[in-house]
Amino acid sequence: MTHAVIAGAGEIPATRRPGADVTTRELLIAASRAAVADAGLTHRDIDGLGVASFLLAPDQAVDLSWQMGLRTTWLAEDILSLALLRHAVRAIEAGDASAIVLVGGDKMTGRGFTAMMEQRYSSVWRDQLAPLPIGGPNSLFALLTQAHMDRYGLTRESYGRLAVSQRAWAARNPRALYRAPLSIYEYLAAPLVADPLSIYDCPPLAAGAMAIVVADRKxxxxxxxxxxxxxxxxxxxxxxxxxxxxxxxxxxxxVAPRLWEQSGVAPTEVDHFEVYDDYPVMVLAQLQDLGLFTDPAAFVAAQPGDRPWDRINTSGGLLSGGQCGAGGTMKGVVEAVRQLRGSRGPGQLDNPRFSVVTNYGLVPYRYGAGAVGAVLEGDR
Structure with a gap:
């Protein structure tokens, strides 16, 4: 355990159709200010800034720092927003900063997403994938889902149970984008986007931002x-x-062996998991890699109330909460902070102690190339 702690969290809830006057920069600044206030600090206390954003460009972290009126000794940028937490913890330990704001988010809309994938995401996407009529990553992860179904004998209903469970959590989260009840029957009847993925398997693009403050415990x-x-x-x-x-x-x-060894925590001791849910199949893949089970079919067949089946993505995740670009995983960190300090409100777990957050992403060609995991502990 380090002497760096998460001291505050802020969120600008996702919106599906942001106004023309909304900008990625404004979303990031608003979430950062909310996190600083939540930590009981002021901008004068902040000497570090980490940014995760696809659409802040051409501005960078140094520009955002100036626009926020921050004088900093530490700056970082990383598209995997959970990786920023890793960098910030090391910076606090090294004495490079004493209070760091980490913020992730984008004004992510359909048109902006298409332009980003075709022009700015990576040279592989621009040169090899964008010219193909594949419709973006949905088709790639449809193929992964098909392979997963074949290997483990799963059906569409298996993945639907995750989507339905997360929607039930979202119903108790006033910040979630979609809160209306979702039944397994509605899930199975939904239009397919890329077989076997339906609209409920793909996170809705949205505008929003999330931030935390990482600070020296002293x-x-x-x-x-x-x-x-x-x-x-x-x-x-x-x-x-x-x-x-x-x-x-x-x-x-x-990542998992290091997480459990360094933390001294076993998977069975974790109270809830905030797992990056760009698609349900990747939730099951990450949970299996964390060591929660060896048979996904048996896991999804468990009855509600069986731990940890009913403790996954208690914010509603991206599938119900919205995908705000590079801020996706920061949503899981903010939810973990609220649960661990007992400030979640409706949907609060009973005195949780440990949370696990994962980040999966960076798709250079066929699937995610980056993975980050963290074990967090409450101190109430």
Missing amino acids: LVKRRRGACRIAVRSIAASYNADLHDGDGLTTGISA
Whole structure:
């Protein structure tokens, strides 16, 4: 355990159709200010800034720092927003900063997403995938879902149980984008986007931003009411199989042993999991890589109330909460902070102690190349 703690969190809830006057920069600044206030700090206390955003360009972290009126000694940018937490923890430990804002988000709309994937995402997408009529990553992950179904004997209903469960959590989250009840029958009857994926398997693009403050424990110790969420362990893996694998085993498989060893926490001790849910199949893949089960079919067949089946993505995840670009995983961190400090409101778990958050993404060709995981502990 380090002496760096998560001291505050802020969120600008996702919206599906943002106004023309809404900008990615404004979303990031608003979420950052909310997190700083939540930590009981002021902008004068902040000496570090980390940014995860696809659409802030051409501006960078240094520009956002100036626009926020921050004088900083540490800056970072990373599209995997959970990776920023890893960088920030190391910076606090090294004495490079004492209070760092980490913010992720985008004004992500259909048109903006298409332009990003075709022009700015990567040279592989621009040169090899964009010219093909594949419709973006949905088609790629439809193929992964088909392979997963074949290997483990799953059906569309298997993945639907995750989507329905997360919608039930979203119904108790006033910040979630979609809160109306979703039944398995509605899920199965939904239009297909890329067989076997339906509209409920693909996170809706949205505009929004999430932020946290990572600070030296000594700095926030004197702040009355300030939360102090400990980072028990955090680890990352990139290009774990160099895209020579089948995609059903993620980089989390390389991360998990370090997470459990460094934290001293076993998977069975974790109270809830905030797993990156760009598609339900990847939720199951990451949970399996974390060591929760060996048979996905048996896991999804478990009855509601069986732990940890009913403790996954308690915010509603991206599938019901909206995909705000590079801020996707920050949503899971913010939810973990709220649960661990007991401020979730409706949907609050009973005195949770440990949370696990994962980040999966960076699709250079066929599936995600980056994976980050963290074990967090509450200190109430």
